[in-house]
Amino acid sequence: MKVTFSKESIKNLFRRISHFNLVFIPTDPYLSTKSLKVSSFKVLIFLLIYSFTIFLAGFYIITLLNLDTLLIPKSYIESRNKKEIIELNEKILNLAKEVEELQITNIKLKKIFEKQDSLNQKIKNQDSIKSKIQGNVFHIIKKTLFDLFSSISNEIIFLKPVEGILSNKFNPDKGHFGVDFSAKENTPILASANGYISFAGFTPDYGYEIIIIHSNDFITKYKHCSVIIKNTGQRVIQGELIGLVGNTGLKSHGSHLHFEIWHKGKPVNPEKYLLNF
Numbered sequence: 001m002k003v004t005f006s007k008e009s010i011k012n013l014f015r016r017i018s019h020f021n022l023v024f025i026p027t028d029p030y031l032s033t034k035s036l037k038v039s040s041f042k043v044l045i046f047l048l049i050y051s052f053t054i055f056l057a058g059f060y061i062i063t064l065l066n067l068d069t070l071l072i073p074k075s076y077i078e079s080r081n082k083k084e085i086i087e088l089n090e091k092i093l094n095l096a097k098e099v100e101e102l103q104i105t106n107i108k109l110k111k112i113f114e115k116q117d118s119l120n121q122k123i124k125n126q127d128s129i130k131s132k133i134q135g136n137v138f139h140i141i142k143k144t145l146f147d148l149f150s151s152i153s154n155e156i157i158f159l160k161p162v163e164g165i166l167s168n169k170f171n172p173d174k175g176h177f178g179v180d181f182s183a184k185e186n187t188p189i190l191a192s193a194n195g196y197i198s199f200a201g202f203t204p205d206y207g208y209e210i211i212i213i214h215s216n217d218f219i220t221k222y223k224h225c226s227v228i229i230k231n232t233g234q235r236v237i238q239g240e241l242i243g244l245v246g247n248t249g250l251k252s253h254g255s256h257l258h259f260e261i262w263h264k265g266k267p268v269n270p271e272k273y274l275l276n277f
Helices: 007-018 040-064 074-132 137-153
Strands: 019-024 034-039 165-168 179-182 188-190 195-203 207-213 218-228 241-245 256-263 266-268
Touching: 034 040, 195 218, 207 241
Parallel strands: none
Antiparallel strands: 019 034, 165 179, 179 256, 188 241, 195 207, 207 218, 218 241, 218 256, 256 266
């Protein structure tokens, strides 16, 4: 047997349940029975307000009396605390690494300034010595011949860029286009001749590298530095501090300076060009 509901019957049903009477029957037979007419909408609003009030009161009671430790499993709280502790430890380690890097950078900069001061002092001492021997006839003749030779040859004079021991010679057949000078880390690197820096940055194979362009189509390269002092585009003079010896780059296997001289796009043997080699 199928039960069908018409639209009219459904409307009548909603009308009946939209309003209803609450009847209060006293236990005392001498008291009269009372009734209260209530709408379904008001009852629904009352239940919502009542439920919200009970929920809010319960939340404040649990929070103020710390009853959440009794309701929430202890294992969950411990796991959450462990996770927070691990995150805090990671943040502390990262901060410690940053502080350590800053300290290392400060130490390197301090050494740079100290070595720059010592170099300036050496230059002053050399100037004072030169001033004392200005009257020396032999010195005057030597300087005159040197200037004459430089003007005739019209070639650049390259100076040894670092105080170190020659550990690997020029061998282009094996892909070694320069010479290696073994030196202690953070030993000063000086510009071999006057010029402009065309590159000063980091490369994966050669680490921190400096390339200087000189006159007469000459180029010098300084590789595996630990620190670069100058920036790309700056002009440098011969003997000026440009960086520090290091051990950076995949092709470096110890603290040293790899130095190259290129002329007209081809590598040349630095031993034939360095004046104080």
